[in-house]
Amino acid sequence: MLQLEQFEVRERKLQFIKEYDVEKIHQAKLIVDTDISSSVSLIELAHMVGLNDFKLKKGFKEIYGTTVYNYLYELRMQEAKKRLLNSSQPYYLMI
Numbered sequence: 001m002l003q004l005e006q007f008e009v010r011e012r013k014l015q016f017i018k019e020y021d022v023e024k025i026h027q028a029k030l031i032v033d034t035d036i037s038s039s040v041s042l043i044e045l046a047h048m049v050g051l052n053d054f055k056l057k058k059g060f061k062e063i064y065g066t067t068v069y070n071y072l073y074e075l076r077m078q079e080a081k082k083r084l085l086n087s088s089q090p091y092y093l094m095i
Helices: 002-014 019-034 042-049 053-064 068-085
Strands: none
Touching: 019 042, 019 053, 019 068, 042 053, 042 068, 053 068
């Protein structure tokens, strides 16, 4: 029940974001998903998709429920975990 309410709140917030901006934010997420090792700044990412950094930060948080940096951090941690679990090398040799 609580998840449904949170989803409805998020949906209401999305009504205030233009469809064009939503598409650009999805595009920014795709860029982040594609190259998690990239060190592109938030401003550079925003320019790559044609938004300003404020719209990207605010919209990303509203759509995905987390910040761009936190999302990237979580992706990197998942990748590191996967590598550690699937490797036979001692972890200190992987650094």
